Amino acid sequence: MEKKPEEVKTEDSLMESLTFCNSDRHVTTCFDDFTSIFESDGEKSCLGFMDIHDNNGYSSLFDLIMMPWPCLPQPPPPLRALDAILDPCLQELSSEITANIPTNPNSPSTSSTSTDEQTKAEKDGQQQDQDEHTNAKKQLKTKSKTQKGQREPRFAFLTKSEVDLLDDGYRWRKYGQKAVKNSPFPRSYYRCTASACGVKKRLERSSNDSSIVVTTYEGQHTHPCLVMPRGSKGINNMSIGQTQPDLYPQQPLPPLYYLNLKPSLISFAAGTNNPAFPDSRTIYQEKSFRPSPASTGLVRDDELLQDMVRSQMLKEPKYQQ
């Protein structure tokens, strides 16, 4: 990491971030382009924090406001307090993300064969077939992480929620869990279940605030939102895809799309310069909150709007300028 977060490309206003505060219990903050602050060549990340009310163990993300990033209002006083609370978490996450982002610019196209051979040498008595397969896989993952041009965009979200399982519209298969150092909470690894989609996400709770779930998405979905809760079939609620064709291109989609599920939800596109994210920095949402019994716990739109603010997480509180 040589790049200093310092000179954040202010012009790019990459630090667009929001905080949605719906109630004392529900806060949503979205940070865009978090990573770009540390590096300017490729990877784009989004850091967000959103709070959804815990709903019988299953939550949906769809309570956001429709508003282009650059148009965010100034942070209202109350939010400051909130930010203060979240700040430690954000900072923590910040450093985490930073650390996670490989910056060593390895040559993009060279297939690290050395690694391959090394591995093989070690295992030289075993079934080559399998080895090759395994190696290939590992190489792949390694490569994808180290290769500069291949890095997948990452989007981290902080979610204040009692439940870990956030419904983001896609189906995920857990493939691992690890204890996190300095944190009593484990980190879970998920992969999109779509066959050709390699999107991954990590889930962990903040050690500072156990009520905050940190979700980091990596990669871009290459398919429409599949939807839902286990049991229900995916790809049906195409209504959304139909109404918002832009969100269902054949091209890779932004990591996060909070749509379907309800008539009122949010599709969130962030990313920035990444070609895959043509409409970055825009949060779409159809608001029309449906009156639901659970609406009591649901976010209140007006509140959301009022509390929407930029976060100061990057220490570059633009709104202070």
Next chain:
DNA sequence: CGAGTTTGACCTGCGC
């Protein structure tokens, strides 16, 4: 029975 989860082993990168 298929899809998803659990969990220990394994691999890799990195700092010392």
Next chain:
DNA sequence: GCGCAGGTCAAACTCG
């Protein structure tokens, strides 16, 4: 080189 921590694999298991 060693140990640690993060990340992934895959067999076993669970659930609908």
